[in-house]
Every structure is written in C-alpha cells, then in structure tokens.
Amino acid sequence: MRLLEYQAKQLFSEFGIKVPDGLTSKDIEQGRKDAEKLGFPFVIKSQVPVGGRGKAGAIQKCQNLDEFELKYPQILERVVKGEKARAILLEKIMDYRKELYLSLFLNRGKRCYTLISSSQGGVEIESVKNQVIREIGMGDVEREVCEEVAKEIGLGGNSITEFVDLVQKLSKLTIEKEAELVEINPVAVLDDGSLLALDGKMIIDDNSMFRHDELKKFLEISELEQKAEKSGFSLVELDGNIAVVGNGAGLVMSTLDMLSDNGGKPACFLDVGGGATTESVYEALTLISKMKKVKGILVNLYGGIVKTTTVASAFLQAYENKLIDLPVFARMLGSESEKSKEMLKGSKTKLFDSVEEAINAAVIGVSKHG
C-alpha cells in the first residue's frame, strides 16, 4: 500500500519527525476553512499516489483568497500520470537554506534495508550522483552510522545531531509499520540547523496489514479491487477490451505479454489465486461482467493447487444464470483438464490446445465484434 504524502506525514508526526503545519481537505468548502485556519501564504499540494506533481502543476503557491478560489479547483481536478487527486494538502511555506535526500528501503537482492542519503534533495534520486548508501540489516540504524552519513553529506554543527535523531526516528517508523520504503525528499535544513520533512512517501508491506489495524484508515482501493481481494483473487484494471483470467500471477502476466505482442489489448489482469473455488471464480466473472469495456475473455489455466474443473463449473454457472454473454477463449491444462474439456463441450467457451491459438482467436474474435 502506498501512502499519500499527508498520510505519511501524519505518521512522521506521530514518530516525532518535524513536518510543516498543514491541513487536508477533500472539497473546497473544507479547503476554505483550512485556508482561514492556516493563513496565507501557503502551498496547495495535490495528494496523488505518484511522483512528478511539481512538473504537472499539481503543487502551487497561493498568496491570497482570489488565487485560492482559482487554483484549488484546478489542482483538485488535475490528473497526474493518470491519477486523480485523492485530497488536497494546504501547507505552510517554509524558509530553508538547503534540501537533502533521505530514504530507507528494502533491498531485495541483499535481503536487508538500505539507507540512501544525499546532499542533493528535491530531485528524483535516480538522477542524483553523490548518493551515500549504507546497508542496515533489519532497519535499525546505529548512531555511529547516522553520524558518518551526516558528515558525508556535508552536514555540520547541530544539524548532525538533528540528522541522527531524524534517521533513528525514521528507522523506528520503518520497522514498526513494516514499510518497504520510507522516503523524505526533500529534507529541509532550516536556518537554525534543524531538519524538517517537506515531502513524504511510504510503501507498506500489504501482507503485514493483518497486524496493522491502525493503518486501515489509509487503505484506498477501488471497489472492484476490494471485492477481488475479499474473494482471494488479484485484479489489476487495464485499458483494453480483453479480460485476461488465469491461475498464478506469472502465468497471467505471461498471457498478458503474449496477448499484447499479438496486438490484443488487455482489459484486466485477473489471477484467481491458489485458493480459488467455484464461488470465487463466479465472483470474478461477476466483476468482469460489470466492466463495460470488456468484449471478450481470455482464459489460461494450468491446474495445480486449483483444479481446472473448479473454473469450468463457474463458467457453466455463469452461462446458466446469464451472467456473461461474452465470447470466451480458453486453454486449460493440468489437473482434471480432460474433465473440464468434457464439461465445457457445446458451451460458449471455445477451447484451444495451445495458448497461442486461444490468443489469436481472442484478438480476431474481439476485433470482429469491436
């Protein structure tokens, strides 16, 4: 789960990390009240789960009420990399003398957390040359390491103590909330040498959510994705018109690739999951039936933990209840696939021996009914 800036900053505050004064609203009525409370000038910041807000004009300074009335609705409506604003953060403008970069992230290859810091903040870290990098085990950073890093990025005076304090609070936050990434970009060095988080990004391990009830209030997934999660399958909505259904994330991704290579446009990625039942697959078909853009369904199954007959039964039920009336192109292999073929004989599901054939038929079939 990726937290929005204001959500990350809320957690920063709870852990004693300083952030600028700010208020979050979802509509202009609340925004006006926030503006009055905060006082001009301030920054209007769109809350979207992607980077690149500055360039997209989704962060703007605001000097007075006239500007506010003009800019607030604009920023609320602005789409950044396909994402609409979830909320608007109004935040006090800070005076500072320098911007730094700081993050802790899960290094998958090394199986440990890694601290990255730089004296150049406020730009994308990929483009920063002088990064200071330290591997830090399970996420707990020792005082000595923090001091070393502080000096390497050119801090002096009381900023060193401030930096040690900031990193230790950040590592405590990372460990307690089971984050895969916590990033502050930029960290502002104020005139008095103290440090403050001007931005915040956090990615929480979804699989740890069962022991983090306190974070559930931040959970924001589409209704479709929510239903999918409840039924134990994973769904990613895409822009095309052919729904791709299968068992196992790898197999479904592979099917998506091949469909795209052959000129097809996937409407969604749907992995029925290892615990699929006829009911849950039926639920998946219900979701697909509600996606207006879908003109055909491509099914690729390799039965293992999930039997192909489980899926075949769900399709038969869906036809019987007139839930779906779309052409279905399927390939089924693995456990009980012969029986599945028998079951689906004479139904609207066209079965193919190879994935390639099923994909070609789906691309041609769907473009015909366009």
Add this chain to the structure above:
Amino acid sequence: MVNLFDILRGKEGDNDYGKKPVIVQGITGKFGSDHTRQMISYGTNIAAGVTPGKGGQKFDGVPIYNTVEEAVKATGSNISILFVPAKFFLGAAKEALNAGVKLLVAIPEHVPIRDVMTLLELAKKNDAVIIGPNTPGIIIPGIIKVGIMPASAFKAGSIAVISKSGTLMYEVSHNVSSASFGENITLGIGGDPINGTSLVEAFDMIKQDPNLQGIVVVGEIGGDAEELFAQHVIDTKFSKPIVAYIAGRAAPKEKRMGHAGAIVYGNYGSAESKVAMFTKANIPVAKRPVEIPMLLAGKLETKV
C-alpha cells in the same frame, strides 16, 4: 555448499536413497491433506504429519504428531513441507528449524516480509535452507515431489528449471517435457520480495549435478534477482547452456501484478533491465514459453 540432490535424493549407498522421509506440517488442513495424498501417490516417502492437538492419530496411514520435534525424533527426517496460513507461518517455520529440519519448503502465500527476514536469520544460524514462501515446491521427476505441482508437467531428464512463479514453472516444464528434454530438478523460489533461497543460491545448490545439461530460469518483473543471477553466471564462468524467460513485459509500472514481489519502480525490477543483463551474460531470453525448448536445443547444439 548445500547440494539439494544430496538432501532430497540422498547419496548412492544411503539406505534411504531416493526415499528420503518428509514431514508435512499442517497435514490435516484442506490443502495439506489434498497434497499429501498427491505426494504419496507420486512416490514421496511422507513419514509423518504435524497438527497440534491431533498427535497419535493417523492420516491415510501417516502418523500425526503434535510437534515437529516429535516427528523428527520418530522419523529421522530433516525435510519438512509447510502448509499453514500466513499468520501462523513464522511460528511453525521456527518450530521446524529448531527441531532440526534442514530443508523447509514453505508453501503459504502472503507471508509478511519481516517474518521471512526473521526466519532467515535463524536459518543462517541453523544451517538450514528455506525454499519459498509462496513456492510450489521442488520436484526431482521420478524420484521425489515435495510440493503442490501437478505431476503430469514433469518428466525425468537433464534440464533444471528454476522459477519465481508456480504455474509458469508448470507451463515451462510442460514445454521442456514435451520437447523430450525432461527435467532433472524443478523448483520454485517464490514470488515474494524476499525469497528464502534466492535465484543465485538455488543455482548454486543444483549446478554441480553431473546429469545437468542445461538450465531454464523463469523470472518475472520486480526486484533484481535475475540481474544478480546473470552477473553470477558471468562471474563464475558457468559454461552449461542457460535459457531465460521473463513474465510481465506488458505490465504497467508501480502496480503489483498478483505476486507481492511483481512490481516495477522506475527501472528497478523492469523487464528491460533483466533482459539487458541476460543478454550481457549471453543468456537468450524467450518471448513465449513455447520458444524455450527451441532456444535450449540451439544452445545445446552450439555446445556440441
């Protein structure tokens, strides 16, 4: 260095060569019981099951114990396959390692990253190997199956298949089997961000097998396991043919594609980055699973 064949098949001359005893943790659960039957029918020597509170009972003739410790004592087994919900994973896995299990095949999906990292510290201390979590397991075709894979995809042969994904491992092995190569071992490392055994480690555990003629690596977007593997192949100057496949080329960025680990941030974890490294290591990358046997054949030919 650990040799997976020594643990799973044993050494020639061992009394239990090819019949190594295996423990099933969670043997009476829905998946545990179903797959225990399938493993037994494949010929795996399932020697004991563990379900707390059901000690003394039997499951299809297999004795059940309350703890892994009792099961290990009674059977001498050091291999366990684990079927428990993710919430209980860490406790059950620790119990296995503390009881002397040296190879733990961890089936559950959705295990928190921190729990895997904690377990890995213990595994290091105990000299134990964790395969998974979120893995379909390991199979040495014709000898032993410790996992949930459908047996029909596999045929005894000389190609090793190492995969992040479960069903793609079946798909690819099915292709390798159909092309009459067959597999000498096939294992899933799991689709999570942190794997108990990494791609590089899995490779190191199987590469010394004298019957091995080639390797297929089935990767997917997310993380840098494939890049590290390609670099390792370059560094160790491994000379047998390797062919790769990467799933997820068409996936959007910053979206988790079913597997917890299948997510691209910027260039980190992208298919392009992986393909580039494989190319550097002279490892051809198939565009579709069905191309894999052809690429293998080509590689084996140039070898001869």
